[in-house]
Amino acid sequence: MYLEMEVRRVDCKGCGKVKQEKLSFLSDNPFYTKRFAQYVGKRCRSSAIRDVAKEFRLDWKTVKELEKQYMRELLKKQKIPKPNVIGIDEISIRKGHTYRIVVSDLERHIPIWFGGKDRSEESMDMFYEWLGASKIKHIRLAVMDMWKAFGNSAGKNIPQAAILYDKFHILSHLGQALDEVRKNEYSRLPKSKQKYIKGQKYNLLSHWENLNLTGRQTLKELLSVNKRLNTAYVLKESFGQLWEYRSEAWARKFFDNWKESLKWQRLEPFDKFAKLVERHWEGIAAFCKDENKVALGFVEGLNNKIRVIQRRAYGLRDEEYLKLKILTCMLPE
Secondary structure (H helix, E strand, O other): OOOOOOOOOEEOOOOOOEEEEOOOEEEEOOEEEEEHHHHHHHOOOOOOHHHHHHHHHHOHHHHHHHHHHHHHHHHHOOOOOOEEEEEEEEEEEEEEEEEEEEEEEEOOOOEEEEEOOOOOOHHHHHHHHHOOOHHHOOEEEEEEEOOOHHHHHHHOOOOOOOOEEEEHHHHHHHHHHHHHHHHHHHHOOOOHOOOOOOOHHHHHHOHHOOOHHHHHHHHHHHHOHHHHHHHHHHHHHHHHHHHHOOOHHEEEEEEEHHOOOOOOOOOOOHHHHHHHHHHHHHHHHHOOOHHHOOOOOOHHHHHHHOOOOOOOOOOOOOOHHHHHHHHHHHHHH
């Protein structure tokens, strides 16, 4: 539907300039109504901009601007954030180690801040400055990875809050240690035995219950012929039990026993991982307290959603658009 009408231009007696009347039903782009902009914005939540542009016979830049207007309206309707539990993570926005920080409210399960110039302590301080001194007093728990800058900033700005290191980042370090063992074994063994290890990275890093029948059979064959990889795999699978304890004393006992089992195994990457856990033990053991048992999977799930957004757009050069997409991706229509 096309609507043609005259828009009046008036002489302003106050400033002496000629001004055009504003019509409340028009979008920021005056060639489209707000209802149309809202409809296009909703369509862009599930489809790529180019597909929506083709459907409505519009230029893709027009669709993008209409979607940005829709997302701004979504954010305006949200309550002012006053989080008690926050999740902190960084994302790469382009090649060359270009990072931005994403902060989420882990109780409402929504991202609340995107910004910074990198993943430095100064960039993290920008979030606390944006939130304000009165609101940061309510933060009782901060979930983050073991990046030193995040911990330093939290200690300075929210000293009353407990720090909890994200389980998934810790397990990713353990996965890297297992992969190093796999590479070392591959280079150590003669060519006749390398065939058992080649192509087994995915099977080793996956949980047993997530593998299909073929994956389980090949992994079982590998573990039966290589004792060192078998030991490393069992240690990797058992470490996740650490987050099931409700008492820090029992969690510590489990970790000490796990660390003791590394003796005489010649698994240097696992020894390094154990030292990493030892250095950050306070932030890992904080999960044993009942008040700190939050949904740790949300931060990792949000990261996956952001990667999907970036892949769908084949990379985003417009940082404001990426920011709006991230801050509205968990909001209802």
